[in-house]
Amino acid sequence: MESELRRVVDALPGLVWTALPNGHIDFLNQRWCEYTGLDVAEACGQGWQSAIHPEDLLEFVQRWRSTLVSCESGEIEARLQRFDGEYRWFLFRICPIADASGRVVKWCGINIDIEDRRRSEEAMPTRWWLRAPAREGHFCSIGDGIEAHVALVTPTGEIEIVNRRALEYFGATLEEQERRSIADTVHPNDLPNFIAAWRGAVETGRPYDVEGRHRRADGVYRWFHMRGSPLRDTEGRIVFWYLLHTDVDDRKQAEALLAGEKRLLEMVASGHSMSGILEALCQLVESTACGCHCSVVLVDPCGTRLEHGAGPSLPGTFIAFINGRPVNSDSGPCGMAACLNEQVIAADIPSETRWAEWCPTALAHGLQACWSTPIASTAGKVLGSFAIYYDGPRTPTTLEQSLIERFTHIASIAVERAQNDAALRRSEAFLAEAQRLSSTGSFLVDVEKHEITLSEELYRIFELDETVPLTRELIHSRFHPEEIPFAREVLERARAGDLVVVDKELRLQMPDGSIKYVHVAAHTTRDQNGRLERIGAVQDVTERRLSEEALAKVRSELAHVARVACLGALTASIGHEVNQPLSGIITNASTCLRMLAADPPNIDGARETARRTIRDGNRAADVITRLRALFSKKDVTTEPVDLNEATREVIALLRSELQRSRVILHAELADDLPPATGDRVQLQQVILNLLRNASEAMSGVDDRPRKLVIRTEREEDNRVRLTVQDAGVGLGPQGADKLFEAFYTTKSGGMGIGLFVSRSIIEGHHGRLWAAANDGPGATFSFSIPRASEGVTNTSPAPFRGLQ
């Protein structure tokens, strides 16, 4: 029997052995010995241990001992060396054999070759998955500990195993979950994407990585990050797909919120209307925190009333009710929050005791909670209130509070920006109005990039269309042709880095040929980035210029009138000057005729008298020429004037009158007198006027010589002075100033415009005319005007201050 059993035992397709209760091996079957290559004698006792892999031996021995102590069956895995030296994994199953009293009398064991299974397990990073039931519990405790949904799925999509978190999320048992289709768990919108990812992964054997929403047991979809990795056997075949689904819903929400915020800030930056931004803000909050209604009210510019800002989902009648409510604590949560600059929470409006008027209205609109938060500017000024309403009583959570804080901040940015923009627009409008009123435009030129920016007013001055792109050529087309070289020169110098400063009057020529006068003040600077910029202002001075011209014309005419009036007074004197040579002509001509008629004719005498006739004729012509120059009406010119010569001519005109008036004239004309700048005729008019005044001032003087001194001299500061000193009645009690007023006169026949016109002429020459009493009798009148610049023939004072 025993030998029969032994044969059976030896024939079993496994390695079988027995041990004494103390663990001492007392039997090994033939297959054991054949496998290990050890004979029974070698292997019995402790000898078998030489066949266990050294790495596994320590653990094996410990487990073997604990099994012996437990007196219960057990399993141990270890590598066993084959006769040829190769190790293979074996599962050692050990069972105690007990007697009737339960005492272990023998241990029997069977070693099962698990090498193939071990190999496939080694391909899996989580080999504990496919363990025997005892190990499954181990897996579950680990798998359930992971903060994610974990599953093992066959390549055909069947669930092999799934962790408890996943089952709880889906609200299903493993069996139920196994029966569910993917469409039951993934959001319909995400399904195509997920299926495509899965198919692609199965086809290529590559991991996939996709995001989608999973339906929770309560029907709410949450976002998951879904990853799948293949598990392969030693041959490289995919055995399973290991799925790891991580809940990223909070992150997705935060991202959506962030994107929403970004969108809002972009709206702010791109200048959307404030109401549009606030509307979008409310909608974002409403989509983030489901079931709420959102509103923004603003404090009006006076700070006393609320104005509607936004409230996309609030009833219109409620918005109308809030709009215009006072900013105070009795007004309602929003009015109170804005007034106190503090958050006001009305968590349960039905039981609210504040706001007697507001509460019934809110309740009538189905609103039972209202959380109102002040919107404050960066400077701390309350701009309005941001409110969240709910249909039921509710207190804000920490998350909601942080949302409120974020959105209140964005609202403050939007409102402040809108207010700043409005202020900027007002300021720009103010500037544009100021430019329009002062006919002053401004420009900015990026010297390097040739970019030109003109203000609205400058477009008007240049008569340019704002819609047409600006080019240098277009702008130059508005310059008077004579000014273009100057404009070019300035630009070239600016481009060469010369910080050109211009302060100059220029002419523009419009397409219709009309001329405009503009005053240009411009300079070149560098901006923050070091780029060259030309900044300038252009004032249209055409009207001023035209009125100046008109004024100059009136002045010139007045001066002419004064000269003509003077001419009347001078008739006698002029008549004398002309009659004198005329008389000579007639006399000489008569003599000449007589000499020729004599017998024999006195040819020599006739020739002499004819010569004298010509001389006197020239003399008369000279007088007429001088008169014509002085009394003709011509435009004012500016040229170098020899004041001495001009004075001599006037004296020549006045000579006989002065003589008749018994005036003794002393002319003290400086030899080195430089030429003055001005209009010769007008200056002579002044000299004439001063001399005649002086002469008339002495008309009643009989107790002293009627001495008149006219003097020219060089002054400091490049000026020349002319002085007329008389010994007449003096300035009188009225003093000097009165003399220069128009129509002031002390003479019975005068118009009283002589000195007024004279002063206006001298001032027109950038000079000064004044009167002073003499130490002795009489008065002295003087004028001082700029001399002509040396070496310059035309000294027209240029308004151009030049290039610096």
Added chain:
Amino acid sequence: MVTRSLVSVVDDDESVRESLPDLLREFGFAVQAFASAEQFLASDYVDRTRCLILDVAMPGMCGPDLQRELTLRRREIPIVFITAHGDETIRPRVLEQGAVECLLKPFSETALREALNAALSSC
């Protein structure tokens, strides 16, 4: 030999002193010219002068002054005034004072001739 009548000319204008004597000589008079009243008075031609052609306006002593002076000295020389000033008020004044004529420059040969005739026939 017929002694020619002496006509004296007193005028500060040199061109008159040049031209007028020539014409008077053509008329057949002896002529003496003076640049001022003072010169004439100081000369020894006063008594010999049969007719005085006198400018009204001159520096220093003017024509009417000389007329008055001659009256004071009882030298009743016929005087023909000449003046370049177109002033009509001077003429009646000097005529009232005894002048033969007052010619306004420019005057014609005929007018001069008539004035001289009147002057010379008056004595």
